[in-house]
């Protein structure tokens with residue numbers, strides 16, 4: 001016990017604030033610390049229980065007397081059961097100008113189509129379950145202004161299996177596979193930190209792509225902007241995890 005009574009999601013938020021908010025001291029130097037916080041996150045830390053019985057939705061869970069008050073289960077006495085989810089469901093935790101935090105909950109077999117993260121850093125932590133990831137990076141440097149609607153991309157990963165428990169992964173504007181598609185092998189949930197968040201007004205829209213391999217050059221593909229598959233939509237669910245106190249500068253890292 002380190003005496004720090006903040007919830008794990010609060011620690012993650014505070015680390016994001018230190019790394020991504022302009023004018024804070026952390027900057028890139030604190031990125032490894034932020035990743036460590038993400039590495040340690042579990043579904044219960046954000047009020048999600050993949051194994052909860054009953055129907056889909058929010059439920060009350062009373063903690064037993066043996067629960068440590070600082071344990072994830074004690075901190076998140078209300079839980080969101082994802083068991084009955086039939087669509088990809090986004091649980092929004094926080095968004096400010098500098099970063100967003102949320103969880104994508106996938107039913108087995110669901111696919112988030114190929115999409116990019118223009119000029120963004122993405123920190124992802126698989127909270128439970130398993131998924132396959134295929135990703136690309138642009139062959140030429142991303143444009144400084146305006147979204148990119150297509151071009152030549154190199155393959156970074158093909159159906160790479162990720163299984164919880166595993167460490168967090170990071171992708172950057174020019175590395176790590178900035179354009180990716182995610183397919184749930186089993187029901188799974190992915191905690192995503194986007195910095196900065198998507199913003200149509202600020203030239204960071206979410207764009208979906210089709211990919212066509214270049215037959216003569218293995219490892220390359222042409223990406224073109226495409227519509228979402230018919231009927232595809234991400235639905236929302238409430239965040240019921242530990243309360244987040246934003247914009248506080250009370251703690252050291």
Ligand SMILES: [Fe+2]
Nearest residue numbers: 115116117180
């Ligand atoms: Fe993504």
